[in-house]
Amino acid sequence: MISQKLNKNQKRAVKTTDGPLLIIAGPGSGKTFTLVERIYYLITEKNVEPENILVSTFTEKTAKELMTRVSNRLNEDNIQFNLNEMYLGTIHSICLRLLEENREFTRLKKNFILMDQFDQQYFIYQKSYQYEKITGSELILGNRSRWKKAEELLKWINKVSEEMLSVDELKKSPEPQIQALGQCYELYQQHLEEENALDFSTIQLEASRLLRNHPEIQESLNEKIDYLMIDEYQDTNTIQEEIIFLLAGKKNNVCVVGDDDQGLYRFRGATIRNILEFPKKFEEEKCTQIELSVNYRSHPSIVQFYNQWMEQQSWHYENKSFRFDKKIVPAERSYYGREGVIKASGSDGRNDWYEEVYQFLISMREKGELKDWNQIAFLFRSVRNPKVVGLANYLEEREISVYSPRSNMFFDREEIRLLIGAIMFLFPQLPEVRKWNENAYLEEWEMYDQCFLEFTNELRKPENAKLLKWARKKAKAHYNLAENTDYAFAGLFYQLLQFNLFNKYLESETSYIIDSRPVRNLSLFSQLLTKFEYLHRVSVFTPKNINQLLRAFFNQYLRFLINGGINEYEDDSEYAPSGCVSFLTIHQSKGLEFPIVIVGSLESTPRKQYSDLDEVLQENYYHKNPFEPLNRTKYYDFWRLYYTAFSRAQNLLVLSCQENKASGQGTRNVPSKSFVDSYTPLKSWRHVDDIYKLEIDEIKDVNIKKEYSFTSHINVFETCALQYKFYKELDFSPVRHGATLFGTLVHQTIEDIHKAAIRGEEGKITKERIDEWFYANYNNLIKKERVHLAPTTKEAALSQVKHYVERQNNDWSHIKDAEVDVSLVKDEYVLKGTIDLIKGQDNTVDIIDFKSEKKPDLVKEQDTIYHYKRQLEIYAHLVEERTGQQVNNMHLYYTGEDNSNPYVTFPKDGKSIDHTISKFDRIVERIEEKDYSIEKRPVKQCQNCDMRFYCNQKFKE
Template sequence: MFDFGNANEGQRKAIAAAEGPVLITAGPGTGKTYTLVQRAIYLIEECGVKPENIFIATFTEKAAKELITRITNELSNRGIVANINEMYIGTFHSLCLRILKEHLEFTRLRRNYRLLDAFDQQYMVFQNIHRFRNIPEVEVALPNGGAWKQSGAICNYVNNLSEELVTPEELMADADLSIAALGRMLKEYRNVLTEGNLMDFSSIQIETYHLLCDHSDILEKMRSKVTHIMVDEYQDTNFIQEQLVFLLAGDRKNICVVGDDDQGLYRFRGATIRNILEFPQKFADGECRIIPLVINYRSNSDIVDFYNKWMATTDGAKFKFRWENYRFDKKIEPHEQTTLHSPAVVKLAGIDDTDEWHEKILRFINDLKASGKLKDYNQIAFLFNSVKHPRVTALAHFLEKNHINVYSPRSDMFFQRDEIRLAIGCLMLMFPRYVQGLENGDYTFLQPEHLTYYRNCIMTANEYLTKPKNIELLKWIRRRGKDHVALIDTTDYAYCGLMYQLFEFQPFAGILDTEMDVGIVDIRPARNLAKLTQIVGKFEYLHRVDVLDAGKYRGKRRIDQNTEMLFNLYFRLLYDGGITEYEDDSEYAPSGCVSFLTIHQSKGMEFPVVLVDSLANVPRKNTNDLMMQIEDCYFKRPAFEPYEVTKYFDFWRLYYTAFSRAQDLLILTCCEDKRTPSNYFKDIYEELQSVDNPEFDLREFDLKLIKAVNIKNTYSFTSHITVYETCALQYKFYRELEFMPVRANAMLFGTLVHETIEDVHRAALRHEEQTITEENVSRWFDSNYVSLTKVEHTYLAGPQREAALKQVLRYVERQHGDWSQIQQAEVDVSLVKSDYIIEGKIDLIRGEGDTVEIVDFKSQRKPDMVKDREQLERYRRQLHIYAHLVEERTGQKVSKMHLYYTGEDDGVPTITYPYTKSAVEGTMTVFDDTVYKIMKKDFHRCAKDPKVCNACDFRFYCRGK
């Protein structure tokens, strides 16, 4: 019999509902994740479903990692051995990327495509804005304003249209000029993506949908693989995601969706509540089981009663809207009734005086601390409609001034941090011509806020540099400034390289010295400097700036032109859009800090004490008339919720989500004035007892501690172990803090050889051996070269290209047309261990039956077995790891491991190692030891090899120590 543990009746039904369509409506705190985990275990243990046949789509990568960790831990507890790493678990986007990667040759994409985030997408449109502005009648669809604002509008249109599967051709045929213009805009946008081999987030899903629809054999293969589908947060899915779910499920209909219609918050991203509400209607009457989870284990019963009342009292004359069929009728039940005399829902207000409000919040936090009930500031979370509002940032500054750290990574404070203003100021001072242009008012297009910010950065730097102890940094910056003014040729560095040189000096060296085991506020400056290198590195990549160059372009030196572009364009756009600071998936409530979160951001979280602000908020219409017109005519299904009430639905769901985050104490807080709280909160707010009331006793509350996030990190031999063993300090900077390395010449030759050999192997695996001809190999080679040069911005000379192609053709020739032993190529393998996940990528697995051989390709001549023994030993250990992964993952016996040197002309191209169990176990023991050192954040050991140090970006930092 299956052990259901402490599952309640509703959870047991959900766990055991293994076949057919199932809808699990899971209210806040009702054990949704626990139920999902146990249901996966039930499928594996009780129903004999293989992990690789299970598909679980989550809303965030963090949720996916947590599911993997919890499922593997539970399997281990039950003594079940399973290849959990084969399970499809991830966000819709990551799962679609996996499917696309497995079938890339059947898509419009070529190898080495670049994935655009939201800023990249808008910047790409911005760089091509002339193409969109040339579209006839396009001005009807675009907002007034500059190119950047119009680029944002274009992105919104194309994302919305794409995810609703609206085609350009449909819109272009419309008699309405503005709709036809949108169609041409969508077509032009897709042309830009195809030309650049680019993909945005919406097209990930579109490409996957078309791949499955257009290739029935691939769809059938996926359906045979995926027998059971689970979708978390189904209320936040959109149209294309629903289509993908039903497409993959096929006639089996083994779809289990989990969610809470009352927490549907992502309409602005195209999500529709109809997916969860209409799910049962997609099947025959009675075919879909609906299983409600209503027992709340999170919150004090007063809090549960409060948010139940919030949802129920909307249905009446006062607010002039009714839920009707737009939510499932439900009432969340607390798992136990409170025995406290003090209410768990109270208010905390300042009376028309911000300073008083700040002082009351500070007093409340200090009283909590003094009572002994608050063990850590991270037990407190403030929830706002926006954490970027000046009123919110003012409160954060006040608390920090009074020694209460605030964790608010999405408050757009990045550019205001001291270390960032100083770094940008120092960087500017190294380009005197640019600074002079600022002083002379040459950049008239800059807004006053940009000019003020840049001048503040320069002032911050000057104040720092004029202190006697910083004279060496001042001298160095002046030298660099003179060099750049007088430059007549090129430097051997660009902007990112200058930043790394800056790290030789204080305070930057001191910031980089920070240990990794300190609090998040202490490590924040180092993470922000890392973020700055990412920003500058991305600019250099997009604008192909490898060095500073005095050559002239359109009458101006390139160094001056690029410097103006960096500050006046790229930084300015990022400044306007705001930059989020580092967020750690493994710790959503860092110790020692109160959290400032948006309500959207807090979804899925829980905190012992929650203060909900933004009580002046009112329901607001958020629709676009042109898109509404298109929705009526071209969306694949009519509108669901009535337009006139959607703003009320969204408003109530938003605050329901906010109120239900609280475990022990929920506080509504505001600075009361004529507009605050708004009429929508006034009645419930006025009924609440104040924290100032003598009858309210903080000492009654036993506040829970923040629940540890259970996530296993992933480590590989090449990306982690080798880096750490080479230099632990490099590991700290590149892997932990995520500094961006200065772009060196890419390993273009080796990558080109590897990718073309992979094309050969994929043809063999498709049983298309007849296509492996010299002509086709050359064609694959040329295609890979084009896509690589687009993404790497570097090229090979003619003789190098010929040598690379010759290596591939020689490899093909040596096989004599026999590809029968190839089993898998470019195999991503991973294995979940007790404390971490190990992963690797194997070039080739070949063999017969249960015995296989592993091949790793090297695009060079065979090395000297004596002189290069250290390198070969490292390669041998890498092969050991791969052998371990293959045996543990598949159960196949590895007999041999080969290094294949494609650059070897005449001799035997391979070095072969026999599989020895004791040697593999020894390598794995060292791997484990190294991982545990990394997990302990032991990053003190430096490289001993001068070659490593001379090639390291941090050589200036180390030199200054």
């Protein structure tokens, strides 16, 4: 039975399942609660299967939280349901799943590369000269640096993808700028195909093409997916809307949820028209519209404040309204008439904003009900603004910790500056490398020089004598490099961790995010180094490449990262860390709530966010006529932005600025004209005694179940808990080795063979076709991993595959499924695995796992066999619990075994499986409790572990 806590409109939203439904969900109106109950209702009352439901969320974090809440809700009633069969995730992740499930119908090959925004921009930068040769490209790229040109081109390329503009039409345009854009886009797509790569925009474009160009796939999905729920619909773009309707098919059981007043992502291509025009997509009165307008989050005066903010704005233009007419009402809750909206600002002419904010915080802690600094969040238009960074520093100097992961302070952190200084010290040739162009001045070198100075100051200290000795020796070797090293930048990074100057940060890691920031930053730096080596296809320093790599690293890569800014670590499960006030952008705060919200950036004014090229594209090349008038969009976006900020507050909303009355040219009024009517009537915190009596809520826990698999988690933890800590928990990026390339290559080629057999194409499993699969997999793997196999090793891998095929005697009837991703939502975590299935006796299935090695001695290496047996038992548990199919036998198949029987077979033993699952549960419990203690080092594994330098020092070996 659905929850009795649902209000009338929430209950109606839950039970309206057939046909199109628009849910306008105001702030704090129980939207997620309603979605959870709606999914629960479909499962329990409508008997819908998991694969028949698609739920799209705005972020992966929201998807995980939703999955956790639904699974907990089902567990309350002991209902078995495999949520992982649902299409649940962001639109990007759902599209990626569709592409992976139907890859053979797309341009993508195995092991395709998925680029983030930095990768995409760097990818364009590295090929920028090709784009600059296109006639008219200067009209798009402008007279900028190559990096800025890449940034500009990236923006327009993504827009073409998101708006699904016709490249042929662009190329035929009479305007040279539009022609050039079409040709640049065409070249970019060619580059993507050559690299077997995807970016976030083309994920959607490829999914759209898949559905439009292959009606049989669309029809299959239409038959399967009965119900769609799309959250945050106001922030969808043109191509996302098309994909949603392609998946919905003729059933049109599409429920979209959102709030047009919180549409924030026009700059990413989102269009508010999707939610405002949704009812018009269907015949009149076919679309049900439900409003969730009761705010369960905020103090009544906060609700009144942001209602007035929206009502005083002008949403009508030329007889059209660009907002749903609504009014949010507070839930019945007693606040005894206390003030819920105040101001805490510096007085005009006194320059005392920092101190005023500080005094307000201290007063709330000493006189009020504030228990933890994490109950307070500051929201700004940008946390990288110098005044905002200044406020953060002011508070931290007075022992109020600030959590601000997007403040662009990564390169200001002590641990990062010392690392940059150390790398500079290790390469004495840098002064020559720096002079790569006598006419070029790179201001980043001033920062580098300061880092170098800070590092050398540390080297003079007696406790760093070992580091000094080691660093001098390395520097001398690098300056006169005569032969190849066995490392590049990432390898050097791990060697530096053996010294106290850096390993002290590894030891400082605690359960508090603010205390673990240094080690998290070291982890992020390791990721940046391995990414550089990946992008430049380098694994070692050579006499020929060393100077070139130094030039690329300092003058390009590191410089671009500094300019673009690096976000520090954010924990999905703890958005407001204990002991810190949060400094967030308003965009970052979307979907969150805080007991006390302090909104700054009150000097802001509406800003134009479109260019002449935007205007031309909208007027002449978009698939739809312009919706909102372009000259009004800056106002609409501004009003929505601050509405979102104001509505994050639960108990107290504070507006804050350094007040200023413009006294002449170059000065301006603060707060700006946009805020005056709302700001002026507010009382200063110093004149409102009631705020100290205000009950302050605690930050709500974010309950997210983590995913664990035997090979990626339990195996690593059992091998070495410290290795797990660094590589899995802290996300240090290991220097890539080719050890797993061999096994992956064998596995992937066998998977191709099995899938051909499953499709009934046994006749295609020929020596020639096996060669094609093998070398295609190899070429795409080395492109992705930047690691090669020696010719003899490659031949050995191919030989293993062919030997396996020969042993089957062209009989593939036993193959049931290949490389199936299976997951099971358990009480405390999600269990995952990738499994090959073969047909067993009497409608049972057998599990088979391939090992690309020789069969071990079953007596002498029984520990290894037992380890693999436990892995198979996990798989058996997954298959039986998730699919209901009974497992008969479990097999290991050793593809490297030439002479004897390659199989090791275990009959399924229920008691043994229960024991293995119990042990799995205990290890997960240790991981969740962050217990990474080890009794002794696993010597064999240490030899190839990047953390060995640190561990040698830690264990004094």
